[in-house]
Amino acid sequence: YIRFRLTGWKEGKARFDEIQFKKEDEMVSLETRIWLLDNSYLTMTFDAEKNSFTVMDKRTKKERTALLSAAEFLVTKVTKDVLQLRIELVNPETMDNFTTITTLAPEAPEIVFSIDEATDRKFSGLKFPPVFEITERDLIVLPLAEGFLFDRQTVINRAPSSLRYKGGWPLAFVGATDGETGWMEIVETPIDFELLKDITGGNISFKNHWLAEKGNFGYKRQIRYVFLDQGGFVAMAKRYRQYAKDKGFLKTLIEKDSFRKNNLSKLVGAVNVWFWGKNKDNFAKELKASGINKTIFSSADWSVAMINNLGYLTSIYDIYQDVWPPIYHEVTKRHDGWPEDLVLDSKEDWVRGWTIKKYLKEYPGGVICSIRGLERAKKNIPQDLKKNPYTARFIDTTTSTPWRECYNPKHPTNRGEDMEHKMRLLDFVSGELGLVTGSEDGVDAAVPFVDYFEGMMSPGIGRLPDSGRDVGAVKYIPPTDDFLKYQVGIEYRIPLWGLVFHDCVVSTWYWGDSSNRIPEAWWRRDLLNILYGNMPLWAIRDWDHWRRYKERFIESYNNVCPVFEKVGFLEMLGHGFITEDRRVQETRFEGDIRIFVNFSEFLPFELKELNYPIPAKGFVVFEKGNIWKEGISS
Numbered sequence: 001y002i003r004f005r006l007t008g009w010k011e012g013k014a015r016f017d018e019i020q021f022k023k024e025d026e027m028v029s030l031e032t033r034i035w036l037l038d039n040s041y042l043t044m045t046f047d048a049e050k051n052s053f054t055v056m057d058k059r060t061k062k063e064r065t066a067l068l069s070a071a072e073f074l075v076t077k078v079t080k081d082v083l084q085l086r087i088e089l090v091n092p093e094t095m096d097n098f099t100t101i102t103t104l105a106p107e108a109p110e111i112v113f114s115i116d117e118a119t120d121r122k123f124s125g126l127k128f129p130p131v132f133e134i135t136e137r138d139l140i141v142l143p144l145a146e147g148f149l150f151d152r153q154t155v156i157n158r159a160p161s162s163l164r165y166k167g168g169w170p171l172a173f174v175g176a177t178d179g180e181t182g183w184m185e186i187v188e189t190p191i192d193f194e195l196l197k198d199i200t201g202g203n204i205s206f207k208n209h210w211l212a213e214k215g216n217f218g219y220k221r222q223i224r225y226v227f228l229d230q231g232g233f234v235a236m237a238k239r240y241r242q243y244a245k246d247k248g249f250l251k252t253l254i255e256k257d258s259f260r261k262n263n264l265s266k267l268v269g270a271v272n273v274w275f276w277g278k279n280k281d282n283f284a285k286e287l288k289a290s291g292i293n294k295t296i297f298s299s300a301d302w303s304v305a306m307i308n309n310l311g312y313l314t315s316i317y318d319i320y321q322d323v324w325p326p327i328y329h330e331v332t333k334r335h336d337g338w339p340e341d342l343v344l345d346s347k348e349d350w351v352r353g354w355t356i357k358k359y360l361k362e363y364p365g366g367v368i369c370s371i372r373g374l375e376r377a378k379k380n381i382p383q384d385l386k387k388n389p390y391t392a393r394f395i396d397t398t399t400s401t402p403w404r405e406c407y408n409p410k411h412p413t414n415r416g417e418d419m420e421h422k423m424r425l426l427d428f429v430s431g432e433l434g435l436v437t438g439s440e441d442g443v444d445a446a447v448p449f450v451d452y453f454e455g456m457m458s459p460g461i462g463r464l465p466d467s468g469r470d471v472g473a474v475k476y477i478p479p480t481d482d483f484l485k486y487q488v489g490i491e492y493r494i495p496l497w498g499l500v501f502h503d504c505v506v507s508t509w510y511w512g513d514s515s516n517r518i519p520e521a522w523w524r525r526d527l528l529n530i531l532y533g534n535m536p537l538w539a540i541r542d543w544d545h546w547r548r549y550k551e552r553f554i555e556s557y558n559n560v561c562p563v564f565e566k567v568g569f570l571e572m573l574g575h576g577f578i579t580e581d582r583r584v585q586e587t588r589f590e591g592d593i594r595i596f597v598n599f600s601e602f603l604p605f606e607l608k609e610l611n612y613p614i615p616a617k618g619f620v621v622f623e624k625g626n627i628w629k630e631g632i633s634s
Contacts, residue, residue, distance in 0.1 A: 030078065037083055037102070041109035042227060046085055046102070048075045053102075053130065057109065059229040060181050066130035073128075089128075100128060109227040115210070116220040123217040127196075131206045132183050132225065134176045140204070141175035141184065141233045144168060145441070145459035146507065146532070147496025149233055152204045154492065158461055158482075161197050162209075165190035167400030167441025168460055171500060173240055174206060177232040184236045186243055188222040191403055191416045213414050214405055234574050237499035244444055244500060251448040252503045253569055260451065261434045263391050266313045267451060269565025270294035271557055272508050272535055276472035277542035281306050288312075290550065292557050294565070296392055296436070296452075298511075304388045313436055315392035318381070320373035320425060321401060322353045324365040331358050334365075341372035344408040351404065354397075357469060367404065370421035371411040377425050381433060392436035393429055398422050400441035400455065419445065426450055440510075442497070447504050456497055457525075457534060458510035462487030467512035474541040479518050487513070488524040490582050490599045495532045495575055502572040502589075507534045514539035515556065516549060522556065523617055523633040524599065529560045530619050530633075531587050531597040533567035536560050552634075559631050563621055566628070567593055579605065584614065594622045 035046040045054045051068035068075075068089075076097075077088040083104040090097050103112045113129035134140060140150045142159060145168065150159065163169040165187065174195060175184030185208075187193055192211040198204070210221050224243075228235050244250045257264040273295050275283055281303035287295055288310050300307050300314040307314050319334075323342070326335045343351040343366070356363040368376075381393070399422070403415035413421065426449035430437035439446060442453030458467075462485070464477045479488075486492060497507060509515060515525045515536045529536050536556060540546050546553070570590040578584040583600045584607075598605045598614040605614045612620055612627070620630040 030075065032078065035078055035080055035085055037080075037085060037104040037111075039083065039104055039106060039108075042104065042111070044102075044104055044111060046078070046087070048078055051075065053132075055111065055132070055183075055225075055227060057181070057227050057229060059109075062181060064132045064183055064227070066132040068130050069127070094124075098126060098128070102129075109229070111225045111227075112222060113225070114220060114222040117217040119216065119218060121217040122215060123212045125212060126210045126221075127207050128210070129208060129223060131174075131185065131208060132176070134204055135178075137178045138176040138182065139179070141173075141177060141182075141236055141494075141496070143171035143173060143496045144461065145170070146456055146498065147233075147237075147494045148459070148486075148492045149494045150492055155197070155204050156199050156202075158486070159197055160461075163195040164402055165193060165443070166402050167443055167455065169195075170399075170441070170443045170456070170497060171240055172444070173236065175233065175236045177228065177236070179232050180228075180230045182228050182232065182236075184226045184228070184239065186224045186226065186240065188224055188243075189220065191419060192218065192414075193221075213416070218414070233494055233496065234499060237496050241500045244447070247444075249444050249447050250501075250504060253451065253505070254503075256430075256448075256451065259431055259434060260436050261391070263313060263436050264451060266294060266311065266391075267296060267436055267506060267535075268568030269561050270296050270313065270535060271561055272296050272298055272452070272454070272537040273540065274298045274471070274511050274514070274538070275540045275546075276474075277540065277545075279543075283543070283546070284310055284312060286546070290554055292554070294561060296438075298392075298394060300390065304390060308389060308391060313392045314388075314390050315394050315436070315438070316384075316388070316390055317394050317396060318377075319396040320370075320377050321368050321397045322365045323368050324356070324363060328356070328363045331356050331363050332365075336376065337368050337372055338366065340410065341368045341376075342408065343367045343369045343404055343406045346405070346407050348407060367401075369406045369408060369411045369413065370404075370418045370425070371406075371413060374421050374425045374428070378428060381429065385433065390435065392438065393433075394438040394454065395426060395429060396440050398426060399439040399443045399446045399450065399453065422446075423449060442505070442507070444501070447501055450505060452506035452508060452535065454508055454537065455510040455513075456507035457528070457532075458513040459486055462489075463510065463513050464517070467510060467517075469512070471512040471539065472541065474514070474517065474539045474545065476518070479521060483518070484521070488518075488521045488528070490524075490585070493528070495572065495587065498532050498534070498572045498587075499575065502533060502567075503570055506568065507532070509537040511537065511539055516540075516553070519549070519552070522552065526556050526560050526633040527597045527599060527617070527619060530563045530621075531585055531595055533564055533570075533572065533587070533589065533595070535564055535568075555634065559619075559633055562629060563595065563619075566621070567595075578607075592624045593628070596620050596622075 037044040043056045053066045073089045079086045085102040101114045165172045172187040172190035196207040284307045296313040298315045351367045353365045353367040403419045406413045438452040441455040567589045574588040597619045618632045621628045
């Protein structure tokens with residue numbers, strides 16, 4: 001059938017009589033169908049008839065294709081200028097017109113897609129550019145938390161339906177690789193953007209979806225495609241590291257140390273301890289007497305000076321996002337800013353945040369606007385420091401939560417402004433106050449201002465049910481299949497974040513997903529920390545909890561923390577699977593340091609290259625070919 005539709009602007013009148021429809025071979029007439037861009041690495045072909053981009057990598061002779069949806073776009077005009085195509089598109093459903101620029105880098109295997117429209121142009125969204133194909137031989141590189149290397153079916157079954165740049169998706173890229181060659185796309189303007197999973201027809205692909213900035217186009221949108229001839233996911237991470245450096249995100253721990261009162265040497269090599277029992281000052285002394293020489297004592301809410309004198313970092317929990325109405329005073333004391341500081345959505349309704357569950361009831365909270373959160377932090381933290389000489393501070397949610405639009409007329413923000421104010425909050429704590437600063441989950445834009453991220457090692461798809469609730473109880477929960485597969489499993493995890501930022505920020509587990517939360521999986525977490533050179537996190541309910549597992553805590557510290565201290569300031573250079581089943585893995589760091597871990601519960605592995613037998617559940621660290629440390633995680 002034919003559906004007739006009339007579109008236009010403003011008021012008007014129209015009369016039609018004796019209309020005839022005649023089928024034409026082509027909806028849009030273009031003189032040239034095939035357009036080429038070429039450099040010494042790539043040949044890119046745009047077929048205006050098929051709505052397709054095809055890239056041939058001259059180094060590998062492999063082709064990759066991306067298809068524009070004919071239902072969403074018609075090509076109306078194409079012009080070429082050396083290494084650039086200007087492609088004009090129209091959406092046949094809405095009749096919206098867009099001008100896109102496709103640029104082939106002069107001396108790199110990279111293509112940049114950009115769209116730049118009037119800032120105040122009304123805008124409802126756009127799915128462009130198309131994502132290049134994922135072949136059956138490809139594995140999919142997804143930087144969810146620390147990172148994953150998924151097969152196609154696992155992405156279909158378990159990857160989120162959409163991704164927003166924030167904690168959880170901390171590096172704004174995705175990629176596909178056959179192990180060596182492949183492609184990655186870097187979203188260079190990720191604030192108003194989401195990556196959509198597309199499983200049409202049982203296949204897997206993605207769609208790039210630009211979002212409006214408060215109803216307008218707002219600013220230039222840009223995505224960069226990088227084509228790889230070797231190196232797989234490690235090469236992707238290293239290309240992203242260069243991108244992060246160009247953006248100003250790459251600030252190493254060594255570079256930050258002088259701005260943290262030279263306290264970062266107390267962080268590197270430490271264990272992060274949350275203790276909810278009584279007599280915390282005596283417990284800190286107990287840790288020291290047990291040989292736990294480096295600790296960030298995250299719940300130091302009294303005897304702060306004494307704990308400082310032990311040589312530990314002293315930290316306290318803080319938050320500038322969640323708030324509840326005063327009627328909920330029986331479950332929380334966080335009421336400052338209700339309701340005047342709340343984020344309002346476009347319908348002027350207050351945005352829901354964390355819901356407290358207690359007494360078989362739910363108590364929904366709101367979200368404080370980041371403008372007001374920054375103001376409150378500048379008032380509250382200096383006052384607290386006058387009474388308690390903390391050397392560190394944990395700011396919850398700031399790098400885990402989405403960037404939000406606020407329509408409250410008292411403090412409006414778009415998503416970009418929201419992120420900016422949150423980064424200013426973190427910079428105030430770490431830069432102006434000089435505190436070793438932590439936040440939740442993590443995101444690359446926060447790296448210059450944050451020194452450790454709790455939750456980077458704990459991807460959301462593998463966390464235990466309700467792991468964020470009643471964390472001080474440290475209750476045992478039977479491990480779920482997802483926990484065993486994605487949290488402490490070895491089949492999918494890869495250290496993408498570490499390959500980009502290991503020498504810039506410390507990563508650890510979520511406080512409700514601590515190293516010791518599931519005792520029978522503790523050894524796996526320790527080996528992952530050793531392999532990645534990361535910090536363990538202990539959640540200790542009380543003195544009885546400590547005494548029950550004291551020997552295991554000490555063993556964990558002695559196995560993990562010396563390795564963390566050895567490599568904590570160093571760039572991670574590489575990662576590899578030594579065995580096909582991925583049970584034996586290697587990481588490489590600056591200074592010719594190589595770490596090997598055997599995740600097998602029962603089988604040793606003969607490392608023939610270095611003539612070393614790695615026992616089951618064992619590890620070995622080589623420095624310049626010599627054994628530096630070895631052990632077994634029981």
